[in-house]
Structures are given as structure tokens and as C-alpha cells.
Amino acid sequence: MSAGDSEVIYLDNNATTRVAPEVLEAMLPFFGDRYGNPSGIYRFGGEVRRRVERAREQVAALIGAQPSEIIFTSCGSESDNMALKGFYREHGDKAKIITSAVEHPAVRNTARFLGDDRGVPLTELPVDGDGMISPSVIDSQDINPHTLVSLMWANNETGVIFPIRELAEKVKARGGIFHTDAVQAAGKVPINVKDTPADMLALSGHKLHAPKGIGAAYFRTGMPVNPLIHGGHQENGLRAGTENVPYIIGLGRACELALERQNDENTRVRALRDRLERELLAKCKGAKLNGHPKERLPNTTNISFENIEGEAILLHLDHAGIAASSGSACTTGSLEPSHVMMSMNIPYNYAHSSTRFSLSIYNSDSDVDKVISVMPGIVDKLRSLSPFT
Ligand code: PLP
Numbered sequence: 001m002s003a004g005d006s007e008v009i010y011l012d013n014n015a016t017t018r019v020a021p022e023v024l025e026a027m028l029p030f031f032g033d034r035y036g037n038p039s040g041i042y043r044f045g046g047e048v049r050r051r052v053e054r055a056r057e058q059v060a061a062l063i064g065a066q067p068s069e070i071i072f073t074s075c076g077s078e079s080d081n082m083a084l085k086g087f088y089r090e091h092g093d094k095a096k097i098i099t100s101a102v103e104h105p106a107v108r109n110t111a112r113f114l115g116d117d118r119g120v121p122l123t124e125l126p127v128d129g130d131g132m133i134s135p136s137v138i139d140s141q142d143i144n145p146h147t148l149v150s151l152m153w154a155n156n157e158t159g160v161i162f163p164i165r166e167l168a169e170k171v172k173a174r175g176g177i178f179h180t181d182a183v184q185a186a187g188k189v190p191i192n193v194k195d196t197p198a199d200m201l202a203l204s205g206h207k208l209h210a211p212k213g214i215g216a217a218y219f220r221t222g223m224p225v226n227p228l229i230h231g232g233h234q235e236n237g238l239r240a241g242t243e244n245v246p247y248i249i250g251l252g253r254a255c256e257l258a259l260e261r262q263n264d265e266n267t268r269v270r271a272l273r274d275r276l277e278r279e280l281l282a283k284c285k286g287a288k289l290n291g292h293p294k295e296r297l298p299n300t301t302n303i304s305f306e307n308i309e310g311e312a313i314l315l316h317l318d319h320a321g322i323a324a325s326s327g328s329a330c331t332t333g334s335l336e337p338s339h340v341m342m343s344m345n346i347p348y349n350y351a352h353s354s355t356r357f358s359l360s361i362y363n364s365d366s367d368v369d370k371v372i373s374v375m376p377g378i379v380d381k382l383r384s385l386s387p388f389t
Helices: 021-030 043-063 076-094 105-118 164-173 245-283 310-319 339-343 365-385
Strands: 070-073 096-100 122-125 147-150 177-181 200-204 215-219 287-289 300-305 355-358
Touching (some): 021 245, 043 215, 043 245, 070 076, 076 096, 076 147, 076 177, 076 215, 105 122, 310 355
Parallel strands (some): 096 122
């Protein structure tokens, strides 16, 4: 699948995704003649309000929530901030936060801000060499009704899926509050807050074929919600600002599509990913998989190539018309291995070359063929130039 005019093979879908044509189509009228303010009491606004509420139902359906439990935000980061900072405002001096060592900066840096700036006691739970967390780590933690445990549903770099249901159940059994950053999981694996007792959850539009700049926060009925943005009465007074109507409509449609396609399309994506992974591990010398071999998002593979510089791999792939990523997009710019690789204790000569290929429903067999055909040559060439060898 091309990613625009340049016919790029786009394998960086954990960074962002293409807006689905169906999503764009649903949004366009709201940039055009359906520009009414949903708060208007005239029919022109009322119709828009109904579409916003329909979108709320579509988002809720993707995660098994009630529409009244969904708040539209500007992005996943805002949803995470709303959960963590709102929790702190509610619990003040008694607040305590537990996260994992591999959280996305949206949670990690928010928790660290509350720790450093507000003195909230903060624990970052370790992961094993596969990037997996063991539910038993919860048992040794001191958890009470003023403790927030925030653990990601799936990791953005490795795709590793945490045993969220078990973790949430353990936290709830001890009286704690459970938040999960489901930004990478939503739309790729089934999520149902009826089975998984999460109190709060974050998701983001641009990871599931809606545009950048729209997200949603789930707060279970009865959970106190503290707004980050004060002002008007929008979103029940919990997130002020005139609604970003076209993007909300787009997020709703994207969630509806994701739910429809969840089984068939993700099975197809998984087969593509598995073939890519199998072939790269077999054909590239010194290749090693990062992350749990089974408990992973169907679209993600993260592979290291011993003694090679990850940035150099990406540049060579780019030259071949392939877009991939080393670690998370938010950490590129730094040449240090990511905190995720470091937390997994990946040796430096591997961590440095960690390369993430993240697929989407728009990828095809020929995309995978192309990567398999160029990658062994790139690895051989870079290794022959490597100062390590
Ligand atoms: N959480 C995870 C796991 C992510 O992967 C990302 C984005 O990469 C975010 C949060 C932040 O989402 P957004 O870009 O919508 O703020």
C-alpha cells in the first residue's frame, strides 16, 4: 500500500496510521455545510449534537463501555494526563502511584512529574527480558484506596500485551484504582471493560485510522473525574472547549470500523507480521526478537541486529522506500537505546539496533516481500562497516 504520492511501504503504524477513507468520508460534511455548534439549541446544532453522541456510542462500543463513560479529548496523552493528574487532585497527600518501567512517556513523564513536583510516592514495576510483567509483582505492593496503578495494555515499542485483566483484578481486590493506557491496544485486540475492571482507560484516534489530535478517556461510572481544562459546560463540564466535531465523528467511525474488522483483518495482519518476522530472523545474521514471542499485538515486531546502529538501518530502509522505526517515535532524536529496551536488559549491542516494524490493514504481501528482500543486504553491509566488528 502506498503512503501518499511517494509509494512508501509504510510499516510505522504504531507511530501513526493512515486515516481510513471511510473515516475521512464521515468527517467531510462537518468541515462543510454541517458546521453548527453542537451546543446550539436550533436544529442546525441539534443534528450535530446527535452525531457527536452517536460517535460517543461508537467509541464506547469498541471497549464495552457505556457512552456516558466516554469523554472526548485531544489525544492519548491528554487522556493519560487527565487520569493521573485527576487522581492526584482527588487524593492529594494520600496519593501514591504505581506504573511499569516501560510505560509510554504520556504516563511515565506524567507520573514522574507528580512524583518530582508534587512529592507523590512513585513505583515503577520491572518487566522481564521479554518485556512482560508478572501479575505477582502486584502482591508485594502496598495498595490502598489512594493508590493508582497505571499499566499499559500493550507496549508501543515491542507490542507486548500485559495480562491486564489479571493485573486489574488484583489491584481492585486490594481496593486500589486501576488505569490503563490502551492507546496501542484499541482496535488491534479486543478490549472489554465489563470483563477487565479498569477504572480509567486512554485511547487515541491516530493509532486506529482516525486523524491525529483526537482521543478519548474512559472513566467507569462513579469514578471521580477532575477536568484538566476548565471553562464551558462541554463534555458534562469535564472537558471544556467547543467540541472538535469533525474529528469526534472520525474517531467514532474509526472505532466502528475497528470493531467490525477486529477479527478478520487482524488475523490477516498477524499472518503478514508472522511471515515478516520469521523470514527476517532466519535470513538476517545476528537477528533477535525483542519482546514476548506470543503475547504481542498482531501488527508489531521488534527485532535487533547485533552490532548495528538502528538509525543506519532506518536510513537504508528509507532509501529503499520503507518507513519503519527504531523504538518509539517520541524517543527518536536520541541515540541512546530506549527505556523500554533498557528495562528489558537487552545487551547494548542489540538494544542499539532495535527496529520496529508495525503493520496495518493497509499492508500487503508485496510490502512484506520487499522488506524481506532488502533487509539481509542492509544488515550485511552495515555489519561490515560496524566499528564493533
Ligand atoms: N500511549 C501510548 C502507548 C502511545 O503509543 C502513544 C503514542 O505513541 C501515546 C500514549 C500518546 O498518544 P497521542 O499521540 O495521541 O498523544
